[in-house]
Amino acid sequence: MMRRTSSLLACVLGLWSGSGGSVAASNPQGESVPAREAKAGQEEEHAWAQRTWQPPVGLEQTPIWPDGSPDMEGVAQASERVEIARTPDALEAQTSEAAWNVTVPTMTVFPPQGKSTGAAMIVFPGGGFKAVVLTKQGTEICDWIAARGITCILSKYRVPKSNHHWDSDCRCAVTPKVPRALQDAQRTIKLVRASAGKLGIRPDKIGVMGFSAGGYLVVQTSNIVEPVYEPVDATDRISSRPDFAVAFYPGHLCRSGGRLDPGIRVTRRTPPTFLLQAWDDPVDAICNSTLYARALDEAGVPAEVHLFAKGGHAFGLRRSQHPVVAAWPALLQNWLVEIGVL
Secondary structure (H helix, E strand, O other), X not given: OEEEEEOHHHHHHOOOOOOOOOOOEEOOOOOEEOXXXXXXXXXXXXXXXOOOOXXXXXXXXXXXXXXXXXXXXXXXXXXXXXXXXXXXXXXXXXXXXXXXOEOXXXXXXXOOOOOOOOOEEEEEOOOOOOEEEOHHHHHHHHHHHHOOOOEEEEXXXXXXXXXXXXXXXXXXXXXXXXXXXXXXXXXXXXXXXXXXXXXXXXOOOEEXXXXXXXXXXXXXXXXXXXXXXXXXXXXXHOOOOOOEXXXXXXXXXXXXXXXXXXXXXXXXXXXXXXXXXXXXXXXXXXXXXXXXXXXXXXHOOOEEEEEEOOOOOOOOOOOOOOOHHHHHHHHHHHHHHHOOOO
């Protein structure tokens, strides 16, 4: 069933070119606050589909939990629905999609094109832990990764309110007692490592890549290696620590007073990291990247950091008036060569 409505949410979520991939902006202290309204003239129609998001034809998404998602007792479980926006600048087709009310998290494998490098990259899209932006920060990114001989795994994790987020009811930032999105991220890494033989990858060449809220998951999985859920099977005995990490315009790291999220404790075991953000990002303040970069440096963790003067938020791979979009693919590819992934 489809319902036509305003595209304001699509603009906020980053389904459109040059708009945000998180449903929150940042104040000068870096804490999340509600995103601003779309500019006049940017509102167009989009649609809602009351169904589960489906991957591109020929690919299959697999639930990551064998007997249902953990810690869901007492949680209202509305049916998943898909937001569909008309986006002529999309890299394929004419629409972009985001999943809302995700209670059954999944992973979708994009096989490498051409000769496999033996490496894998798990992609966590953004969405402010309200939705999961699965086209602009998901399938389009996985296509780019797979074209370089890397197996890409697209994560559709639980939302809403499944990690640190801006709560419109109390008009405050909230950290839930149960980090369900982080549970899903850890479980996905473990599953990929457990399936290394089947996927044709090396268990010591598994990286994570995330955008906005997904970038926060990248940082969390890089530093929180103890399980945040009770083991459900033998897979949970495997490490969830990624071997390398890529965070684009991460959010939720820079807290009030310009302090790094106290739950992030960077050590020498934190994997080599690539950070990239635009200084004029209107959604996630630049301190999210600068604070984390400083912590990586102090811990002696190899890192490559790129801060562009302009570029906004959620630029992905689509056309932009700013050079960041044209520059970052080559920068990232060179870094992957440097660390031995390519």
